[in-house]
Amino acid sequence: MEPSLASYLALSGILFTIGAVGVIVKRNAIGMFMCIELMLNAVNITFVGFSRFYNDSTGQLFVFMVMSVAAAEAAIGLGIIIAFFRNRVSVDVDDASLLKN
Amino acid sequence: MVSILFFLFAGLAIACSILMVYHKNPLYSAISLIGVFIALACIYVLLAAPFIAAVQVLVYAGAIMVLVIFVIMLLNLEEDKQLTRLRYLYLVGVFLGLALLVQTFFIYHAVIKTPNQKAEQEATAGLTLNIGRAMFTEYLLPVEIAGVLLLMAIVGAMILSRRGEQVKIEEFKRRED
Numbered sequence: 001m002e003p004s005l006a007s008y009l010a011l012s013g014i015l016f017t018i019g020a021v022g023v024i025v026k027r028n029a030i031g032m033f034m035c036i037e038l039m040l041n042a043v044n045i046t047f048v049g050f051s052r053f054y055n056d057s058t059g060q061l062f063v064f065m066v067m068s069v070a071a072a073e074a075a076i077g078l079g080i081i082i083a084f085f086r087n088r089v090s091v092d093v094d095d096a097s098l099l100k101n
Numbered sequence: 102m103v104s105i106l107f108f109l110f111a112g113l114a115i116a117c118s119i120l121m122v123y124h125k126n127p128l129y130s131a132i133s134l135i136g137v138f139i140a141l142a143c144i145y146v147l148l149a150a151p152f153i154a155a156v157q158v159l160v161y162a163g164a165i166m167v168l169v170i171f172v173i174m175l176l177n178l179e180e181d182k183q184l185t186r187l188r189y190l191y192l193v194g195v196f197l198g199l200a201l202l203v204q205t206f207f208i209y210h211a212v213i214k215t216p217n218q219k220a221e222q223e224a225t226a227g228l229t230l231n232i233g234r235a236m237f238t239e240y241l242l243p244v245e246i247a248g249v250l251l252l253m254a255i256v257g258a259m260i261l262s263r264r265g266e267q268v269k270i271e272e273f274k275r276r277e278d
Contacts, residue, residue, distance in 0.1 A: 003107040006213040008148070011111045013205025015118055015137075017198050022122035024194035030127050030173060034134050037165065038118055041141055044153075048227075052148040057226045057235045060153050061243075064236070067160050068247040072254030074165045078172045079261035085176050 008049035015042035029081050029091040033074075040070050107147055114140035127173050131166060138162040149224035152232055 022035035051059030
């Protein structure tokens with residue numbers, strides 16, 4: 001027996017929940033970044049699942065788009081984290097609460 | 102058979118993601134995240150999407166995670182500190198998690214009741230041929246925009262991570278004179 005579309009959507013929802021809670025709970029900028037990647041991946045499962053069950057390539061194409069956005073986000077986000085670390089010697093987001101300097 | 106594999110990889114993905122959030126050390130979190138990505142690549146194979154599975158391993162588990170682990174080791178990060186200010190965020194996190202889980206349960210129930218959710222036996226959507234054809238005919242503009250976005254990301258990352266360039270240029274000019 002094949003798993004139904006609902007089980008893929010449930011997996012996606014559970015992973016998204018874990019990622020969202022992680023973004024709230026983590027104080028480390030890199031940890032938050034990884035949780036955001038997890039949320040993007042959770043959405044990708046939904047895309048691929050619908051693409052499989054409706055037999056349409058569009059969903060998988062948009063997964064490709066999400067991946068390129070995630071790659072751009074990784075480059076820019078880690079650049080920002082390094083620039084922030086250089087100024088504050090910390091990657092704690094609580095230290096990024098000032099709009100000065 | 103497919104069901105057993107699905108539950109195996111889904112369990113692996115969920116367990117690894119919980120470990121990722123739980124670990125205080127960012128390096129352990131990163132390694133757990135690689136486990137999530139590999140498990141998801143296996144699930145894409147189960148969904149008859151070999152191209153996406155390959156790209157998942159190459160881009161996510163390869164490129165992005167290498168970058169993340171590089172930065173973690175470069176900055177020599179220690180363990181995550183306990184929440185000192187904003188302690189109420191734990192409460193917010195619990196409520197958000199509960200709300201999202203309830204929504205997931207609701208969607209699961211709504212979808213499982215709808216008829217016509219059987220996958221067709223012949224899955225042609227995941228073939229690289231079909232994806233490539235769609236990519237370069239129907240969706241050419243989004244693909245081009247994604248290319249421009251990646252170029253912007255390259256330039257932005259270079260601008261963000263340079264340092265003391267002004268001084269270097271002046272030094273260079275002095276040396277030239």
